[in-house]
Amino acid sequence: xxxxxxxxxxxxxxxxxxxxxxxxxxxxxxxxxxxxxxxxxxxxxxxxxxxxxxxxxxxxxxxxxxxxxxxxxxxxxxxxxxxxxxxxxxxxxxxxxxxxxxxxxxxxxxxxxxxxxxxxxxxxxxxxxxxxxxxxxxxxxxxxxxxxxxxxxxxxxxxxxxxxxxxxxxxxxxxxxxxxxxxxxxxxxxxxxxxxxxxxxxxxxxxxxxxxxxxxxxxxxxxxxxxxxxxxxxxxxxxxxxxxxxxxxxxxxxxxxxxxxxxxxxxxxxxxxxxxxxxxxxxxxxxxxxxxxxxxxxxxxxxxxxxxxxxxxxxxxxxxxxxxxxxxxxxxxxxxxxxxxxxxxxxxxxxxxxxxxxxxxxxxxxxxxxxxxxxxxxxxxxxxxxxxxxxxxxxxxxxxxxxxxxxxxxxxxxxxxxxxxxxxxxxxxxxxxxxxxxxxxxxxxxxxxxxxxxxxxxxxxxxxxxxxxxxxxxxxxxxxxxxxxxxxxxxxxxxxxxxxxxxxxxxxxxxxxxxxxxxxxxxxxxxxxxxxxxxxxxxxxxxxxxxxxxxxxxxxxxxxxxxxxxxxxxxxxxxxxxxxxxxxx
Numbered sequence: 414x415x416x417x418x419x420x421x422x423x424x425x426x427x428x429x430x431x432x433x434x435x436x437x438x439x440x441x442x443x444x445x446x447x448x449x450x451x452x453x454x455x456x457x458x459x460x461x462x463x464x465x466x467x468x469x470x471x472x473x474x475x476x477x478x479x480x481x482x483x484x485x486x487x488x489x490x491x492x493x494x495x496x497x498x499x500x501x502x503x504x505x506x507x508x509x510x511x512x513x514x515x516x517x518x519x520x521x522x523x524x525x526x527x528x529x530x531x532x533x534x535x536x537x538x539x540x541x542x543x544x545x546x547x548x549x550x551x552x553x554x555x556x557x558x559x560x561x562x563x564x565x566x567x568x569x570x571x572x573x574x575x576x577x578x579x580x581x582x583x584x585x586x587x588x589x590x591x592x593x594x595x596x597x598x599x600x601x602x603x604x605x606x607x608x609x610x611x612x613x614x615x616x617x618x619x620x621x622x623x624x625x626x627x628x629x630x631x632x633x634x635x636x637x638x639x640x641x642x643x644x645x646x647x648x649x650x651x652x653x654x655x656x657x658x659x660x661x662x663x664x665x666x667x668x669x670x671x672x673x674x675x676x677x678x679x680x681x682x683x684x685x686x687x688x689x690x691x692x693x694x695x696x697x698x699x700x701x702x703x704x705x706x707x708x709x710x711x712x713x714x715x716x717x718x719x720x721x722x723x724x725x726x727x728x729x730x731x732x733x734x735x736x737x738x739x740x741x742x743x744x745x746x747x748x749x750x751x752x753x754x755x756x757x758x759x760x761x762x763x764x765x766x767x768x769x770x771x772x773x774x775x776x777x778x779x780x781x782x783x784x785x786x787x788x789x790x791x792x793x794x795x796x797x798x799x800x801x802x803x804x805x806x807x808x809x810x811x812x813x814x815x816x817x818x819x820x821x822x823x824x825x826x827x828x829x830x831x832x833x834x835x836x837x838x839x840x841x842x843x844x845x846x847x848x849x850x851x852x853x854x855x856x857x858x859x860x861x862x863x864x865x866x867x868x869x870x871x872x873x874x875x876x877x878x879x880x881x882x883x884x885x886x887x888x889x890x891x892x893x894x895x896x897x898x899x900x901x902x903x904x905x906x907x908x909x910x911x912x913x914x915x916x917x918x919x920x921x922x923x924x925x926x927x928x929x930x931x932x933x934x935x936x937x938x939x940x941x942x943x944x945x946x947x948x949x950x951x952x953x954x955x956x957x958x959x960x961x962x963x964x965x966x967x968x969x970x971x972x973x974x975x976x977x978x979x980x981x982x983x984x985x986x987x988x989x990x991x992x993x994x995x996x997x998x
Contacts, residue, residue: 414752415601415651417736418659421682427665428464429658431613432472432582435665436465436485440551440559441567442492442544448530450540454562455551462560462569466578470629471611472585478506480585481514483521483578484569489555490514491535492544496555511535517581524577527563597650601659606652610645613660615747617667621678623742630663630747631656663747667740672698674739675791676803677750679810681737683757693764694737697813700786733757737814739807751807753814763816770854771847772863776969778976781863782843787813793845794826817855821958824852828962835968836903846969849962861966865974867947869967873960875947876910877967882944883917885975886937890924907964911952 422429437459443451466483473480481490488494490510495503518532534540553559560569568574599606614627633639633648640648651659666680672694681694739751768784775782785793791809792798811817827848834840853861860869869875884898898917906913921941928934956964 414738414749415655415659416603417754418662419601419655421666422658422662425662425665427658427661429654429661431469431653431657432467432578433464434467434613434661435461435463436467436569437461437558438485438560439557440488440548440553441562442559443562444527444531444534444564446527446530446564448527448534450534450544453544453547453551453553453559455553462567465569466574468582469611469613472582474611475585476513479509479513481510481517483514483517483581484574485558485560486514487555488548488553488557488559491559492541492548494545494548494553494555520581521574521577524573525568525571528568531561531563594647597647599652599655600649601651601655604652606650606655608647608650609653609656610647612646612651612656615660615663615667617664617671618678618740618742618747621673621676621741623747624745628742628745628747630659630749632746663740666738672787674788674806674810675798675801677739677741677806679737679739681735684734684736693761694735694814696784697764697767697787700784700789735760739810741803750803751810753811755814760814763814766816767813767851770851771844773843773847773850774864774970774973776841776843776973776976778973778978782847785844785847789844790848793830793842793848794823796830819848819852819855821852824849824962825958827852828958828965831965831969832904832907832961835965836900838900841969846966849966852962853959853966861963865970867943869947869963871960871963871967872948872951872953873910873956873963874967875944876906876914876952876956877964877969878971879914879941879944879948880906880917880964881968881971881975882937882940883914883921886921886924886941889933889937890927903968907956907961909955910964911954914952 421427428434439456439459441454441456441460443454445451462485465485468476468480468482489496489507491514493504493507493511495507499507515532515536518528518535522529522532535544560567594607594610596605597608598604599608612629612631614629615623616627617623618628619625631646631649631651633645646656663680666682667678670682671678671680679694683692733756734754735757737751737753738749741748741750771785771790773782774780787809788798791801791806794805794809795801805823808820809823812819827845831842831845831849834842834845850861850863860866861874865878866874867878880899880903887898902913902917906917918941921937925934925937928937953960
């Protein structure tokens with residue numbers, strides 16, 4: 414894994430030299446050549462600098478908390494723009510960093526003379542007040558990053574400070590820039606190196622448990638993590654350059670090639686790259702509106718996943734590899750929750766199967782539901798997406814990209830939510846119902862179609878169909894009766910169908926007698942007889958969880974079918990119990 418990240422950094426020409434890193438700023442302070450402040454520039458999308466100076470954790474530790482970054486820093490360090498709630502101790506600490514920042518500018522003036530005037534301006538209280546007022550007018554936060562523009566030029570874009578900066582960092586560390594210790598084999602490159610004592614931090618994971626200032630991927634600060642007399646990161650020996658390289662690669666991937674999945678993020682890339690049109694993981698995360706298909710049995714549209722090998726694209730893509738890492742933050746560290754690699758064509762096939770197995774008829778009938786986003790399938794397991802545990806995210810991720818069976822616990826969770834929705838009459842969630850179908854399809858049930866499957870051999874499925882028909886019959890006979898058959902009996906019917914459905918069948922004779930149109934009554938009698946024939950008049954006494962999920966699918970698909978195939982009598986009420994549908998896609 415580490416060696417692949419190092420290769421990614423090299424192939425993408427990322428900045429890997431220790432002490433340098435890409436940085437972005439929210440504001441730019443403008444000065445003329447004489448050091449007069451001209452006002453700020455604001456960038457909503459941030460201004461990017463490909464190569465900016467960076468203090469490492471070891472550098473800042475050597476400065477004992479009084480250090481600051483060079484040229485690119487926060488508004489509170491550069492201008493003393495502190496929050497109103499800051500304590501005296503916090504303000505004093507920021508003042509120390511501010512003074513250190515100015516001292517660096519004065520020192521660097523030996524290679525960029527204009528920095529001397531900027532340092533003088535930042536050391537002048539009236540000028541500082543003017544700068545703070547201009548930033549406050551733009552609603553700048555103390556933590557917003559900023560840099561300078563002097564006479565129309567950005568010092569950070571100049572290479573004049575590179576050599577000075579390297580020398581400055583060596584003096585801070587007091588080691589002459591040479592790592593001290595015995596040589597070891599680098600985990601990332603296999604070369605013999607003196608390992609870095611500490612590794613640079615990974616950023617971009619604050620929304621999945623990471624620290625705002627970044628979190629280390631490799632770090633050892635507890636006795637329980639140490640062995641054989643090794644200290645800190647020598648327990649996983651990686652050279653300074655390789656550590657900077659894998660950090661640069663991960664930061665770039667998190668920023669440009671990652672997707673948040675509830676409590677974790679997936680970062681991924683391909684050997685040889687992939688275009689937007691041939692990226693199956695992009696399809697997995699975004700979903701895709703399917704082409705309209707006939708609900709009577711047309712194949713599910715594969716969208717952009719099925720590519721013609723006649724164009725030559727298939728053969729080139731099939732030779733590629735994919736790499737995917739699931740990461741999150743925990744206890745101040747980066748947690749690698751999963752690592753996957755394999756053939757590109759195998760990945761494409763698995764994701765094609767994923768969408769095919771999740772295919773389900775639209776709640777309104779007549780067409781298939783849109784292909785769900787991966788997050789929508791995750792959301793089908795819980796009430797709120799934030800409730801899903803990180804291990805479940807990893808499990809479902811493996812199901813998607815490896816073509817594995819769906820765990821029974823996922824079926825049970827989706828069934829619970831689906832049952833709650835049915836009884837509360839809040840509508841159907843397509844991803845949830847699709848997950849129930851996919852569970853059975855991946856267990857070998859090739860009779861369970863995305864649309865209604867009237868010949869399905871499962872008595873549980875046919876019982877679900879019968880429940881939908883009996884509910885429709887009641888509505889046609891009595892109209893809106895408030896808490897109808899579904900609200901009163903669905904929960905019991907889906908677990909003990911023989912007891913409940915037998916009672917409802919007896920009641921159906923009363924409902925048939927209430928219908929004024931003989932043709933409509935005969936139509937309902939024929940539908941009930943057809944389903945009872947499929948069950949062979951042997952309604953099961955009880956249903957397992959798996960059978961209950963088939964019951965739910967039979968109920969749902971029958972309702973979707975009835976929304977299109979209306980009753981023959983024009984005066985008949987809609988044969989659908991759940992008239993108002995508000996479920997998510």
